[in-house]
Amino acid sequence: xxxxxxxxxxxxxxxxxxxxxxxxxxxxxxxxxxxxxxxxxxxxxxxxxxxxxxxxxxxxxxxxxxxxxxxxxxxxxxxxxxxxxxxxxxxxxxxxxxxxxxxxxxxxxxxxxxx
Amino acid sequence: xxxxxxxxxxxxxxxxxxxxxxxxxxxxxxxxxxxxxxxxxxxxxxxxxxxxxxxxxxxxxxxxxxxxxxxxxxxxxxxxxxxxxxxxxxxxxxxxxxxxxxxxxxxxxxx
Numbered sequence: 424x425x426x427x428x429x430x431x432x433x434x435x436x437x438x439x440x441x442x443x444x445x446x447x448x449x450x451x452x453x454x455x456x457x458x459x460x461x462x463x464x465x466x467x468x469x470x471x472x473x474x475x476x477x478x479x480x481x482x483x484x485x486x487x488x489x490x491x492x493x494x495x496x497x498x499x500x501x502x503x504x505x506x507x508x509x510x511x512x513x514x515x516x517x518x519x520x521x522x523x524x525x526x527x528x529x530x531x532x533x534x535x536x537x538x
Numbered sequence: 539x540x541x542x543x544x545x546x547x548x549x550x551x552x553x554x555x556x557x558x559x560x561x562x563x564x565x566x567x568x569x570x571x572x573x574x575x576x577x578x579x580x581x582x583x584x585x586x587x588x589x590x591x592x593x594x595x596x597x598x599x600x601x602x603x604x605x606x607x608x609x610x611x612x613x614x615x616x617x618x619x620x621x622x623x624x625x626x627x628x629x630x631x632x633x634x635x636x637x638x639x640x641x642x643x644x645x646x647x648x649x
Contacts, residue, residue: 532579
């Protein structure tokens with residue numbers, strides 16, 4: 424079974440440009456997460472979806488970040504405009520809420536470099 | 539969620555047991571201890587979790603103290619591929635709640 428798929432793996436843009444990341448979760452997983460990971464730090468939650476509803480977006484900088492999960496399957500995270508400080512790895516994860524473990528499955532991440 | 543404290547780094551010789559400690563003195567009765575690891579340039583990977591009893595799977599063993607204020611992840615025979623950052627996380631289980639990662643312990647397994 425395929426794991427969580429993210430694209431692109433790497434993206435280099437100039438500041439003030441827009442960028443978008445895509446995530447396809449494991450089939451059947453109703454909960455999807457976007458995390459931000461800065462160099463040398465642990466991942467930090469940006470937003471959590473249950474099906475198509477964003478149930479926790481308190482850490483998402485809404486002035487420049489947006490996310491959507493249409494039809495409750497794949498998801499897109501957008502940054503517009505990007506700033507130098509947005510250089511980081513953006514991780515997507517999925518889980519089956521209410522499952523016996525509550526285990527999160529992570530993708531390999533999208534590494535963003537803003538010049 | 540309760541906070542956790544881990545040493546920033548540890549070394550282990552290949553073939554020896556790696557014992558990674560974690561303090562979680564404010565853990566609540568319904569919170570589990572989860573361990574994840576992150577190999578360089580990959581996403582975090584689930585290792586094991588437990589409530590109060592010791593747990594073992596094909597990857598590792600988890601030892602939780604009787605008062606549940608601390609735990610130890612044991613990799614019985616560390617290999618070079620176990621070099622990674624290990625995160626100890628406390629969270630209510632059986633839910634879709636997010637994991638709150640700290641900085642973890644960077645484990646270096648040496649030949």
